[in-house]
Amino acid sequence: MAVTIYDVAKAAGVGIGTVSRVINDSDRVSPETRARVLAAIEQLGYKPNPMARNLSRQRVRSIGVLLSFLTSPFQVAVLQGIEQVISKAGYELVVYSIESPERRDLVLENLLEGLRLDGVIAVSFAPEEHFLQRFRRYQIPVVVTDYHQEGLPSIFVDNVRGGRMATQHLLELGHRRIAYIQDHFQRPNGPQGNWPGQDRRLGYLQALEAAGVEAEPSLIVESQGHTRARGAAAMAQLLERPDPPTAVFAASDMLALGAMEQIHQRGLRVPGDVALVGFDDIELAAFAALTTVRQPMRRMGRLAAQALVQLLAKEPLETLAQELPLTLVVRESCGAKAGLQSGVAPSESTHP
Amino acid sequence: MAVTIYDVAKAAGVGIGTVSRVINDSDRVSPETRARVLAAIEQLGYKPNPMARNLSRQRVRSIGVLLSFLTSPFQVAVLQGIEQVISKAGYELVVYSIESPERRDLVLENLLEGLRLDGVIAVSFAPEEHFLQRFRRYQIPVVVTDYHQEGLPSIFVDNVRGGRMATQHLLELGHRRIAYIQDHFQRPNGPQGNWPGQDRRLGYLQALEAAGVEAEPSLIVESQGHTRARGAAAMAQLLERPDPPTAVFAASDMLALGAMEQIHQRGLRVPGDVALVGFDDIELAAFAALTTVRQPMRRMGRLAAQALVQLLAKEPLETLAQELPLTLVVRESCGAKAGLQSGVAPSESTHP
DNA sequence: AGGAAGCATGGAAGCGCTTCCACTAAGGCC
DNA sequence: GGCCTTAGTGGAAGCGCTTCCATGCTTCCT
Incomplete structure (x- = not known):
């Protein structure tokens, strides 16, 4: 035939x-x-015939990306970056979407059993040590983005610094009662290490301390996952207090946008009544005039993919850990700019 | 070993x-x-060993999704729906992102050469006939979403009706000068058939005619691709006219949001100065209080994937063409609701 | 009782490639 | 001139499975 x-x-x-x-x-x-x-x-x-080649060579020329696709524009942006590089390098991109932390281990398990992947990129988490060991045994390189893990090729930002930047900015604008809306870590039984939200919190606390403002634990609200609804719920909780905060730093733009919605819904204004700073700089952030800490999301994906392609070509990496820069993007939601007091405002139409 | x-x-x-x-x-x-x-x-x-199985069986248990990933939240939503079904059915999901129409044929070509796929889902376009013939020869079923192609399993909405719904709504609110921001079809040399934007335009024209309003060709603006920047540019063009429209229907929410941005940037108000209706109901739409025509995006993906899985199991499809319902979601941007005159407003925190 | 039919099973053949070893011929060296 | 390399090549073996055919044993008819 x-x-x-x-x-x-x-x-x-x-x-x-x-x-x-x-x-x-x-x-x-x-x-x-x-x-x-x-x-x-x-x-x-x-x-x-690629199938015959695969069997004979014991490799498949495809790489897997593990992410919780459904929730976060941040991850989609990272995926875009990955795709750009991967497809150019002649690999297939297999996407594994993980809705729940329980499914994560299941997917990893299947993936290891299947052996149908040459390499793996994990977005916003690092597989546990026993998984890593098995990947190593099968010679399947793993690269991690948005997460810093010692000994593993990782592309990440300094989230502590990011948290500091956001909080400092609000402090400089005169705020003293600053809340933090944090995401909840996704793995119930795993190591409660330094996931991005936790690091940002640390930066938040550092900034407060440096400014001589005493942190109030009850101003830190946890929300499960980065969705608008969660952000809104967290904000509601804060606004129902007798002494609501005058400013809020949210661990992601999605959370911040949910918070913004909630503020408006109660007839309050951003930044007039509550100033807001987010994290990520997703496309929506520009639209909503949200002040935020920008991460180079696409670049993160590209660098991760490049590192993986290099490892697959048996070339050594110059550096295991690559830290990317953060930028504070000042828009209207924090109140730094004079003028507009509303939530929506003119915003850049370019989005780097 | x-x-x-x-x-x-x-x-x-x-x-x-x-x-x-x-x-x-x-x-x-x-x-x-x-x-x-x-x-x-x-x-x-x-x-x-899956590779050995594949070679022996001459199948790979993975399905490919072709989309232009980078541009549209709509497509990402469809992808989410697809993923849900595909992974449950035990297939791998291989994503092919196509930035430009030229790359589309290249990707299809590679895909046919590679034979590494059991089935294909095309999002927002249908491969050309000669590709379809080859897929048929290799017994690789193809399902199309967001596009209606005779003789091909397709999941789609009635875009003509959608265009009518949006335009009628604006007409009922008293508008007579209604502009349409249309996307540009992605394939330069292909058949200039009825892609969604074209059908929506048809509906727009039908509604105008039914209302006895003469359509003005210059109020139809084309923009390349569904991005905020394009929407803003199109809106700028409309606002610079001596006789700008009082209402705008945009072929997608992203275009509408870009338009909204542009309106605000010029110190004008939505819906006060310009009423706005979009299409899709992406998550941002709720946030921006954009009135829009909702498509069941995730469901579209799910149904497409289900159809494909059925075809792969050699089960016949009950119906080749599945039309899904559209809903007009009235928010603030059209001016139907009293109250808020600003662009941002309270909005549902649930998103079906 | 004898034969047909059905069930459970073993294992060769084959999927289409890569890889390695063996082989030939030609050149280089002393 | 004889021996050692080395370049170029052919093709068997092997990757790990599925599939199909052959085989032996039951069981069930008539």
Whole structure:
């Protein structure tokens, strides 16, 4: 039915080994033979069967990305960056969407069983040590984004610093009662390490301390996941206090936008009644005139993919850990700019 | 190194054929033998090698989704729906992101050459006939979403009706000068058929005619792609006219949001100066209080995936074409609701 | 009782490639 | 001139599975 390597070999009057050498453009084939084989390939319209190649080589030329797709524009942006590089490097991109932390281990398990991947990129988390060990045993490189894990190639930002930047900015604007809306860590039984939200909180606390403002624990609200609804709920909780905060720093833009919605819903104004700073700089942030700490999301994805491609080519990495810069993007929601007191306002139409 | 079917056969004291029958839980294995084999599998920790299975079966258990990922929240929502079903059915999801229409054919070409896919879902376009023929020859089913193509399993909405709904709504609110911001079709040389934006335009024209309002061609503005920047540019063009429209219907929410931004930027108000209706009901729409025509995006993805899974199981489809309902979601941007005159306003925190 | 039919099973063949080893011929060296 | 390299090549073996055919044993008819 389909043209095989044998057909090509016969047509070119050579052995299959030679054909194989030509299509893998390896060494040691004389120019004349190569030309003959290429002609036969062309003429027959031969395409090597990838499944057979995979079985023979024990590799599949596809890489997997693990993320919780459904929730966060941040992750989608990272994915875009990954895609750009991966497809150019000739790999397939297999997406594993993980809705719940319980499913995470299931997916990793399947993935290890299946062995259908050459490499893995984990977004916003690091697999647990026993998984990493198994990946290592199978020689499947793992790269982590938005998470810093010692000993693992990771692309990340300094979330502590980011938290400080946001909080400092609000402090400089005169705020003293600053709340923090934090995400809840996704893994119930795992190590309660430094996930981004936790680090941002640390930065928040550091900034308060540096300014001589005593942190009030009850001004830190946890919300499960980065959705608008969660942000709104957290904000509601804060606004129902007898002494609501005058400013809020949220662990992500989605949470901040939910908070903004809630503030408006109660007839209050941003930044007039409550100043707001988010994190990420997703596209919506510009639209909503949200002041935020920008992460280079796409770049994160690109760098992660590049690192993985390098590892797959057996090239060593210059640095295991790559830290990317953060930028405070001042828009209207924090009140730093004179003028507009409403939530929506003119905003850049370019989005780097 | 790894445990193979031979090891299991030896351990269980049976032939490899029997082991194969057990793991594919096919018929005709006696309960005792099956138990013995399962015990051996368990004990050795045997996992069938997917690459070998693929080669032998000539299938790969993965399906591809073609979309232009980078641009549209609509497509990401559809993808989410697809993912839900696909992963449950035990397939891998391979994402092909297509930035430009030129790359589309390239990707299809590679995909056909590679034969590494069992099925394909195309989002917001249909492959050209010659591609479809080749897919048919290789027995790779193709399902299309957000696009209606005769003879192809398609999940879609009635975009003409959607365009009518949006325009009628604005007409009922008293508007007579209603502009339409349309997307530009993505394929330069292909058939300039009825892509969604074109159908919505048709509905727009029908509604105008039904209301006895003469359509003004110059009030239809084309913009390349569904981005905020494009929407803003189109809106700028409309606002610079001596006789700007009092209402705008945009072919997507992203275009509408860009338009909204532009309106605000010029110190004008929504809906006071310009009423706005979008299309899709992406998450941002609720946030921005944008009146819009809701498409069941996730459901679209789910149904497409279900259809594909059915086809892969050789089950016939009840219907080739599935039309999903549209809903007009009235928020503040059209001016139908009293109260708020600003762009941002309270909005639902649930998003179906 | 004898034959037909059905069930459970073993294992060879085959999927289409890569890889490695063996082989030839040609050149280089002393 | 004889021996050692080395470049170029052919093709068997092997990757780990599915599938199909052959085989032996039951069971069930007539």
